Amino acid sequence: MAKKKFVVGCFDDEAVLFPAVKKVRTAGYKIHDVYTPFAVHGLDHAMGLRETSLHTAGFIYGIAGTTTALSCISWIFTKDWPLNIGGKPHFALPAWIPITFELTVLFAAVGMVLTFCYISQLAPFVKKHHFHARSTDDLFVMVIECTEKTNAEDLKAFLAANGAVETDIQIAEEGWWLGRYDKDEMRYENKQTVAA
Amino acid sequence: MHLKYESQLREPLVYGDKNYHQVTEDIVRPIEAKPTRLWYIGFYIAVCLLLFGVYAIYRDVTYGIGQWNLNKTVGWGWDITNFVWWVGIGHAGTLISAILLLFRQGWRTGVNRAAEAMTIFAVMCAGQFPIWHMGRVWMAFFVLPYPNTRGPLWVNFNSPLLWDVFAISTYFTVSLLFWYSGLLPDFATVRDRAFTKLRKRFYGIAAFGWTGSTKHWQRHESLSLVLAGLSTPLVLSVHTIVSFDFATSVIPGWHTTIFPPYFVAGAIFSGFAMVQTLMVIIRKVFGMEDYITMGHIEAMNKVIVLTGSIVGVAYLTELFMGWYSQNKYEGYTFWYSRAYLFSPYGWSYWGMMACNVLSPQIFWFRKMRRNLFVTFFMSIIVNIGMWFERFVIIVTSLYRDYLPSSWSVYYSPTIWEIGFYAGTFGLFFTCFFLFAKYFPVIAIAEIKYVLKTTGESYKDKMGHLEHVSVEVFTHSGHGHTVVENESAN
Secondary structure (H helix, E strand, O other): OOEEEEEEEEEOOHHHHHHHHHHHHHOOOOEEEEEOOOOOOOHHHHOOOOOOOHHHHHHHHHHHHHHHHHHHHHHHHHHHOOOOOOOOOOOOHHHHHHHHHHHHHHHHHHHHHHHHHHHOOOOOOEEEOOOOHHHHOOOEEEEEEOOOOOOHHHHHHHHHHOOOOEEEEEEEEOOEEEOOOOOOOOOOOOOOOOOO | OOOOOOOOOOOOOEOOOOOHHHHHHHHHHHHHOOOOHHHHHHHHHHHHHHHHHHHHHHHHHHHOHHHOOOOOOOOOOHHHHHHHHHHHHOHHHHHHHHHHHHOOOOOHHHHHHHHHHHHHHHHHHHHHHHHHHOOOHHHHHHHOOOOOOOOOOOOOOOOHHHHHHHHHHHHHHHHHHHHHHHHHHHHHHHHHOOOOHHHHHHHHHHOOOOOOEHHHHHHHHHHHHHHHHHHHHHHHHHHHHHHHHHHOOOOOOOOOOOHHHHHHHHHHHHHHHHHHHHHHHHHHHOOOOOOOOHHHHHHHHHHHHHHHHHHHHHHHHHHHHHHHOOOHHHHHHHHHHHOOOOOOOHHHHHHHHHHHHHHHHHHHOHHHHOOHHHHHHHHHHHHHHHHHHHHHHHHHHHOOOOOHHHOOOOOOOOHHHHHHHHHHHHHHHHHHHHHHHHOOOOOHHHHHHHHHHHEHHHHHOOHHHHHOOHHHHHHOOOOHHHHHHHHHO
């Protein structure tokens, strides 16, 4: 994938970040992403992201599990090898509920986690560009993609005026690649703590 | 931006004047520091126990399970007792992380990570017992339904023992996924501040390339919530199904409809006791008193006294039914084999009663709930009691069945049965020591998320909100934004 130019603004408080996100969006800039150390509720709405459909996928996987269990067991016990267990009915639905339930949960959970990793491009040995090493510690890092029309210096000043404690221009790969984190990665600097 | 406002009257969940960076520092510090002497000693003991267990298993596989003292009619002895015991312990982690998440219990954040780890390790230990009890363990895969050349000959889907195979393996898989997906952001935190090459590389792989993107967080939240929703019935189903192993049989003492809720309550009871044992140690050794507070300990002790009392009611109900049914086999099992102190196994029944029902009542007193020594001592007592419970259920029902001619001689374990059990302790603690050294033992991102609503220093600043009317509070941009801006000025 091609490299792109980004303007990066770091905030140290989510209460400052929210108005800044709003202002950046009204000003017409395209927010590439905001990297936060924890899930900041409402930030996705503030950024105008659509709701995730992951739970719908989970529901479908669950139904798939239910169907698999019921169809397999009923085929095995009524068609393939009808085992006589104490003369009880071959189609013993109540006795199949536990396994059906377990497979529903198993399919839903495994399917959702795999989907989550796939759509978020998360896997062992995957490497991505990190705009700031402290974005997993205590900084909320807003990254704005530059177009030909963007004046990066103006944008930096705009971010700083809206409360960014650090601003930066970076040219970076936006996708993922297979790589190692112990190579060419910024070393973490133990910065003095900032008042929250 | 927290919609939630918590009254100042509630105890803070995080003590001290913390900010986000301080939280990272506090929790990651043990990972970056060299292990202490105490860690090495503990780890060494755990590995020794594990090796002894491996040798016990080696003898079991080589010479067969005749190495154990199981006899006719005590075909299930220490092995299945230990299996149920470990599975029970494995219930607290998912209860804390899933059910308490759905119930919006804020205090779960401090303890969920370690409790989930405990769950996974406990289920690993539990799984060993039915597997090695098979004797011809190289045929263990026969329990799986797969098309085979023997017919195909399928497993019996109507059997509770097969339900157990599905329940335990599903439970293990789902708990592992839940735990690991929660660990991703925290591994990324450790990775991004690592300054040794090895650590950077290891956590780089472990964190799956997590960046903290808002979209990823949004999906992560959705994933956690749905996994919690799935795990909640799952955790209840697992011990229900374990209880079916007994309840669907026609053995007096097992054949009771009360088993599912009674087993689930017992599982939560013993699970919380094990969590307490580990938490009291972790908070002391790693200096996590600010995160695993007295409030956390007290909350868990409340769960212990509640579930202990539920279990107590179940014991009494069983005794009552043993008499009320007027079934002489039931009566014999409950009133002679169990409740009569001078019957061969009467000691185990009264050990169970003393440990599980009587002694936890001490937690009705707030002073006792907040006493670390009492908590630690009681957590051990409860686990001993819960081991007795499973032993009582299994052995006292089996050693004398319908035919007096096949009544067994007194069953006591061999050193290899005990060694196997000790070995699972070794496995459990080896895993736990490694976890405590290399993993963030507290969910860093989740603590940061609740910091501004429940952190001590933030709570102190909320005084004036207590006097604000509901209208003003709800229409002033979620309350907190206002406070935070004011305090920043």
